[in-house]
Amino acid sequence: MADTYLGLVNTPLPGKLARTLGLPRPAVLRRYTPGDPLVPGPVLVLGSGPGADTLAEALLGWDQDVRRHLRPEEKLGAVVVALDAVSRPEDLGAPLLELGPAVRALLPGGRVVSLGRPAEEAADPATAAARQGVDGAVRSVAKELRAGATANGIVLLDGAAADSPGALGALRFLLSGRSAYVDGQFLRVSAMPEPEEPAGAGAPLAGRTAVVTGAARGIGAKIAEVLHRDGAKVVVVDVPAAGEQLAAVANRVGGTALQVDITASDAAARILDHVKERHGTLDIFVHNAGITRDKLLANMDPARWNAVIAVNISSQLRINDELLASPVFSPEGRIISLASTSGIAGNRGQSNYAASKAGVIGMVRATAAAFAGSGRTINAVAPGFIETDMTAKMPMLTREAARRLSSLQQGGQPVDVAETIAFLASGPAGGINGQVIRVCGQNLVGA
Amino acid sequence: MSNQPGAGAGTTTVRNAVVIGGNRIPFARSGGAYAHSSNKDMLIAALDGLVARFGLQGERVGEVAAGAVLKHSRDFNLTREAVLGSALSAHTPAYDLQQACATGLETVVGLANKIKLGQIDSGIAGGVDSASDAPIVVSEGLRRVLLDLSRARTPKQKLAAVSRLRPRDLAPNAPTTGEPRTGLSMGEHQALTTAAWGITREAQDELAYSSHANLAAAYERGFFEDLMTPYRGLTRDANLRADTSLEKLAKLKPVFGAGLDTPATMTAGNSTPLTDGAAVVLLGSEDYARANNLPMLANVVDAEAAAVDFVNGQEGLLMAPVYAMPRLLQRNGLHFDDFDFFEIHEAFASTVLSSIAAWESEEFCRTRLGLDGALGKINRSKLNVNGSSLAAGHPFAATGGRIVASLAKALAEKGSGRGLISVCAAGGQGVVAILEAR
Ligand SMILES: NC(=O)c1ccc[n+]([C@@H]2O[C@H](COP(=O)([O-])OP(=O)(O)OC[C@H]3O[C@@H](n4cnc5c(N)ncnc54)[C@H](O)[C@@H]3O)[C@@H](O)[C@H]2O)c1
Numbered sequence: 001m002a003d004t005y006l007g008l009v010n011t012p013l014p015g016k017l018a019r020t021l022g023l024p025r026p027a028v029l030r031r032y033t034p035g036d037p038l039v040p041g042p043v044l045v046l047g048s049g050p051g052a053d054t055l056a057e058a059l060l061g062w063d064q065d066v067r068r069h070l071r072p073e074e075k076l077g078a079v080v081v082a083l084d085a086v087s088r089p090e091d092l093g094a095p096l097l098e099l100g101p102a103v104r105a106l107l108p109g110g111r112v113v114s115l116g117r118p119a120e121e122a123a124d125p126a127t128a129a130a131r132q133g134v135d136g137a138v139r140s141v142a143k144e145l146r147a148g149a150t151a152n153g154i155v156l157l158d159g160a161a162a163d164s165p166g167a168l169g170a171l172r173f174l175l176s177g178r179s180a181y182v183d184g185q186f187l188r189v190s191a192m193p194e195p196e197e198p199a200g201a202g203a204p205l206a207g208r209t210a211v212v213t214g215a216a217r218g219i220g221a222k223i224a225e226v227l228h229r230d231g232a233k234v235v236v237v238d239v240p241a242a243g244e245q246l247a248a249v250a251n252r253v254g255g256t257a258l259q260v261d262i263t264a265s266d267a268a269a270r271i272l273d274h275v276k277e278r279h280g281t282l283d284i285f286v287h288n289a290g291i292t293r294d295k296l297l298a299n300m301d302p303a304r305w306n307a308v309i310a311v312n313i314s315s316q317l318r319i320n321d322e323l324l325a326s327p328v329f330s331p332e333g334r335i336i337s338l339a340s341t342s343g344i345a346g347n348r349g350q351s352n353y354a355a356s357k358a359g360v361i362g363m364v365r366a367t368a369a370a371f372a373g374s375g376r377t378i379n380a381v382a383p384g385f386i387e388t389d390m391t392a393k394m395p396m397l398t399r400e401a402a403r404r405l406s407s408l409q410q411g412g413q414p415v416d417v418a419e420t421i422a423f424l425a426s427g428p429a430g431g432i433n434g435q436v437i438r439v440c441g442q443n444l445v446g447a
Numbered sequence: 448m449s450n451q452p453g454a455g456a457g458t459t460t461v462r463n464a465v466v467i468g469g470n471r472i473p474f475a476r477s478g479g480a481y482a483h484s485s486n487k488d489m490l491i492a493a494l495d496g497l498v499a500r501f502g503l504q505g506e507r508v509g510e511v512a513a514g515a516v517l518k519h520s521r522d523f524n525l526t527r528e529a530v531l532g533s534a535l536s537a538h539t540p541a542y543d544l545q546q547a548c549a550t551g552l553e554t555v556v557g558l559a560n561k562i563k564l565g566q567i568d569s570g571i572a573g574g575v576d577s578a579s580d581a582p583i584v585v586s587e588g589l590r591r592v593l594l595d596l597s598r599a600r601t602p603k604q605k606l607a608a609v610s611r612l613r614p615r616d617l618a619p620n621a622p623t624t625g626e627p628r629t630g631l632s633m634g635e636h637q638a639l640t641t642a643a644w645g646i647t648r649e650a651q652d653e654l655a656y657s658s659h660a661n662l663a664a665a666y667e668r669g670f671f672e673d674l675m676t677p678y679r680g681l682t683r684d685a686n687l688r689a690d691t692s693l694e695k696l697a698k699l700k701p702v703f704g705a706g707l708d709t710p711a712t713m714t715a716g717n718s719t720p721l722t723d724g725a726a727v728v729l730l731g732s733e734d735y736a737r738a739n740n741l742p743m744l745a746n747v748v749d750a751e752a753a754a755v756d757f758v759n760g761q762e763g764l765l766m767a768p769v770y771a772m773p774r775l776l777q778r779n780g781l782h783f784d785d786f787d788f789f790e791i792h793e794a795f796a797s798t799v800l801s802s803i804a805a806w807e808s809e810e811f812c813r814t815r816l817g818l819d820g821a822l823g824k825i826n827r828s829k830l831n832v833n834g835s836s837l838a839a840g841h842p843f844a845a846t847g848g849r850i851v852a853s854l855a856k857a858l859a860e861k862g863s864g865r866g867l868i869s870v871c872a873a874g875g876q877g878v879v880a881i882l883e884a885r
Pocket of ligand 1: 213214215216217218219220237238239242260261262263287288289290291311338339340341382383384385386387388389390391
């Protein structure tokens with residue numbers, strides 16, 4: 001469903017009207033196309049700790065225009081603020097007060113990225129307070145930014161260094177157009193070995209084989225396209241009835257189409273057999289297939305409830321069991337599962353769907369614990385409101401409200417979810433495990 | 448076996464041609480879901496589904512051979528045009544072939560032979576037909592006027608040409624499946640054979656019932672999930688009646704053979720309806736399949752064509768496969784007992800039953816086929832086990848591709864054995880072929 005309002009306010013006259021009336025003014029987001037510069041202007045690095053110097057050096061290594069101080073009149077592509085060494089709440093003041101005027105200088109589609117450490121790993125309450133303070137400050141900045149700019153953070157787990165490959169990979173992702181609809185979020189990264197493909201490689205998924213379920217349309221079709229763009233061989237899966245669209249997607253991405261209902265008991269076996277025969281190894285599995293059967297719980301019937309649970313979570317659990325038992329699944333394998341903000345916050349009329357999506361989060365965390373240190377990772381991506389056939393079914397007013405309920409004042413595009421998934425599938429995301437990454441434009445729901 | 452002298456299609460030096468897989472669109476009833484799809488549209492859809500299944504995007508396949516029985520004159524290069532409209536490389540050559548209802552099977556035979564000889568490494572064989580979008584021929588009078596009009600230079604000449612038109616010239620010649628030399632429809636021809644062999648109404652209805660039941664069961668167990676790609680909202684063969692019964696079939700009125708002395712037995716239930724659809728099969732050498740990590744479902748072992756003189760009434764129009772069969776079996780040193788699957792195209796239930804009766808008849812086999820005795824019995828539990836044309840429908844040129852892909856998959860599932868195909872065709876022709884599991 002096209003967002004006509006977004007198109008309208010980005011033309012001169014109605015745009016002026018919207019400004020005068022104080023109506024929301026959603027911006028056209030800065031999205032990634034290969035060959036784009038990482039950020040639209042110079043990068044200002046703030047903060048005093050060792051993190052600031054390390055990141056400034058890394059940015060120089062990526063040929064960025066790096067500033068350590070705001071220059072009068074100069075516009076900025078991004079601000080990186082290193083808060084990894086704060087130990088008292090008072091430490092936050094200086095760098096954040098410097099961030100204030102810098103934010104004003106941000107170009108449209110600019111980025112703010114903080115670097116911090118987890119409060120729960122702090123040795124004392126004051127350090128924990130300071131670290132947790134970063135969370136509140138960055139989320140607030142995200143809500144103050146305009147013109148498609150976003151603010152997100154990187155959290156270094158277990159004493160990971162600021163220039164660990166995982167931290168640098170996360171930094172690149174958050175600065176780039178790939179994270180256009182990720183806003184007010186924190187990527188928690190552990191130390192990891194140097195990946196084969198360094199951050200910023202042209203085809204970060206070259207040589208990998210990916211399976212995407214529910215790929216005949218919507219978000220799944222986009223995931224297939226983005227994984228293909230990033231170099232992966234893609235096997236697209238959907239129910240036999242969606243075979244015509246599925247074939248079109250496969251032909252668009254040079255992949256293979258597999259007509260399988262993921263709730264069938266032999267679904268995993270058929271997918272694994274196919275991958276084994278055609279590609280040998282399975283590197284990336286994206287559990288995207290999902291359905292909604294909305295009803296208030298008072299009106300819910302077993303058919304609706306059971307169908308949603310069967311497709312959205314039971315099938316994933318069964319497939320994961322077989323993946324883990326199969327020699328076809330790579331020792332560096334990645335599993336990415338679609339959750340939803342409804343699974344985090346609940347949603348009226350979606351008790352079945354929210355149960356299934358919260359279930360996905362539970363499954364991801366438990367499996368991640370088992371994966372820890374193994375080279376494999378599993379993560380969930382929780383989209384907010386994304387413009388697809390699924391959300392086109394919503395009543396018009398609810399849909400319009402859902403669009404404007406985020407800091408970016410618009411729904412996301414399927415490609416926004418796909419970009420986050422492609423990032424999680426890439427080598428430099430190897431330090432991210434058991435996380436739930438929201439792609440929601442900082443939606444108020446469950447934020 | 449094909450390495451033994453005298454076995455298979457040729458010498459000891461040819462290599463194997465294997466069936467890698469297939470794809471078809473669900474078959475629609477004429478005037479149904481594909482009423483506005485052309486042969487080219489449907490053939491492209493079948494090709495694109497195959498490309499998607501096997502990841503052949505942008506690939507130069509050795510050759511594509513396909514055809515249609517009801518073909519517009521504008522589609523003189525139908526298969527090549529379909530290739531150009533598909534996701535295959537534009538460097539893929541293609542040719543059209545037409546042998547009535549044997550078109551699809553004959554494309555498989557032709558390309559398999561090229562593969563065996565090493566002329567190509569891969570090929571796509573198949574066919575398409577639309578009874579909905581059939582060409583309509585203008586009357587001979589109108590055709591002459593139009594041709595003269597196109598040659599006329601002056602307004603006077605043009606007027607002269609047009610003034611020759613008479614109202615009756617404007618009525619088009621309706622498409623017909625009648626035999627040009629006898630004027631009889633295929634159904635009426637078969638009715639003669641049915642009567643000659645005394646095939647009962649009950650036996651025909653039973654065969655039709657099994658066809659529906661077997662096809663429905665095949666869908667139920669997901670057999671077609673990697674053989675079919677939905678098209679235009681159709682996800683199953685529209686002709687399939689999973690809930691049909693012998694009682695329902697018994698209620699239908701006969702539609703062919705009303706003018707004969709014997710009771711008419713052929714109904715809309717035990718005859719194939721006019722159908723739209725397309726089917727293709729991916730073939731390759733073993734090296735091609737291995738190099739591309741593709742499955743090998745079955746070998747294309749050998750094939751034989753035959754024709755009968757139906758014009759003078761010496762043999763039934765659709766009985767040619769009966770003659771081809773002993774020649775094929777003999778050349779390969781095989782008997783009916785050596786086969787695990789029989790795919791006998793159900794143009795009409797009575798076509799299958801007449802063929803079986805002929806092979807079982809000592810007299811017929813001695814006098815007509817020149818054998819010492821009956822060719823043999825076919826174990827009916829091995830016949831058309833995943834349904835055939837009575838249930839699926841029969842878009843003429845698409846039927847061969849449907850049968851070859853389904854049989855190859857059945858052989859691969861079983862993991863051993865052989866399958867025998869028999870397809871009758873207009874003009875008193877027929878083609879039979881052997882596939883073998885790997
Ligand atoms: N659109 C949103 O705003 C949004 C928000 C949060 C989460 N999500 C999640 O993202 C995922 C994709 O959503 P979408 O909007 O693209 O939905 P969609 O309905 O457009 O596409 C879902 C696809 O999954 C397929 N599918 C359904 N059941 C299947 C089964 N049993 N086996 C195989 N395939 C099956 C469908 O055929 C369809 O092609 C879902 O998991 C959804 O819950 C979407």
